[in-house]
Amino acid sequence: EKGGYATFMEKEIHEQPHAVADTLLGRTDDAGRLVLDEVRIPEERLRQVERITIVACGTAAYAGMVAKYAIEHWTRIPVEVALAHEFRYCDPIVDENTLVVSISQSGETMDTLMAVKHAAELGAMTLSICNTHGSTIPRESDAVLYTHAGPEIAVASTKAFLAQITACYVLGLYLAQLRGETYADDARAVMAELHEMPAKIEDLLGRMGRVQEMAEFMSDSRAVLFLGRHVGYPVALEGALKLKELAYIHAEGFAAGELKHGPIALIEPGQPVFVVVPSPETPHELHKKVVSNIQEIRARGARTLVIAHDGDEDVEPFASEVIRIPHCSPMLAPLLAVVPLQVFALHLASAKGLDVDQPRNLAKSVTVE
Ligand code: F6R
DSSP: OOTTOSSHHHHHHHTHHHHHHHHHTTOBOTTSOBOOTTOOSOHHHHHTOOEEEEEEOHHHHHHHHHHHHHHHHHHOOOEEEEEHHHHTTSOOOOOTTEEEEEEESSSOOHHHHHHHHHHHHTTOEEEEEESSTTOHHHHTSSEEEEOOOOOOOSSSOSHHHHHHHHHHHHHHHHHHHHTSSOSSSOHHHHHHHHHHHHHHHHHHHTTTHHHHHHHHHTTTOSEEEEEEOTTHHHHHHHHHHHHHHHHOOEEEEEEGGGGGGTGGGGOOTTOEEEEEOOOTTOSTTHHHHHHHHHHHHHHTTOEEEEEEETTOOTTGGGOSEEEEEOOOOGGGTHHHHHHHHHHHHHHHHHHTTOOSSSOTTOOSSOOOO
């Protein structure tokens, strides 16, 4: 049942190309326009959306943080990401022109369900991005956009995360199409590039030998830091979460720009730091800024574990290790950049002899508030 893999988590990491491909399946018509049959909210209502609030927990919330960058960029609709368990208690500003998008693999997370119910009471339109057919959250929502990652057995979420990001991109492009066109990027071009991602993820999975070795010789690490910027920031948070929950190692993700506002004090000789580097064509010279962050922490002795696009030579002088990902446009990079971080956490936990599929104190779906 583990398909030749030692753990469900490893199997599910390797299913990620399919999770993305299947989530894209059937979303466009012959003319290349997006069609979302499962979205039961009338188109004229969706055209009225003035703000979007994403509610989710844990990994799903990080998918939501990635989605915020893409949906705002493409639609110019303001997007807020709320942790579902905080949403209800912060007197949320939600009305009938708010689209509340919940993201949940299981569809049973009580915190997320209660947030959706609260949003519905306040008159919002509710849309569920969910991986489990017939589960409670989609049933309680006005509309559903299923991710097609297949059942996720390992407690730590991997393939569902990639499928959630994919579904959010599809939703963003669909909303942009409904409202005329995208403000940035061409929807068809983005969809075409999304369709190339499964092959790139497959390629990347074939390059993970060195990451596995690194994880094995870093198994006695006491703390690992993760830096990212723009869509790489939630990727850093997700990398840290994977390491905490699987390997029980103190791990923190930071926005790279925040470094000089405090976290750089943590850097001492030998401190491992993963850095998710944006592609060189990311606007606003973000690439250059992240490269100088690497330089700064390297000068203070950090062990810099750099995730960079193929062909990005600028990182070489300051990297203790370079982990290469296939090149793609800036917005889609999370679908690749997170993979080495998942693989790292998996192999570090395995090297410590831990139960990767069932980490201590955790349950696959959290059905209590
Ligand atoms: C992390 C993880 C959790 C879940 C969170 C939400 O690996 O699995 O953080 O992402 O509990 O679960 P769902 O998506 O089922 O609502």
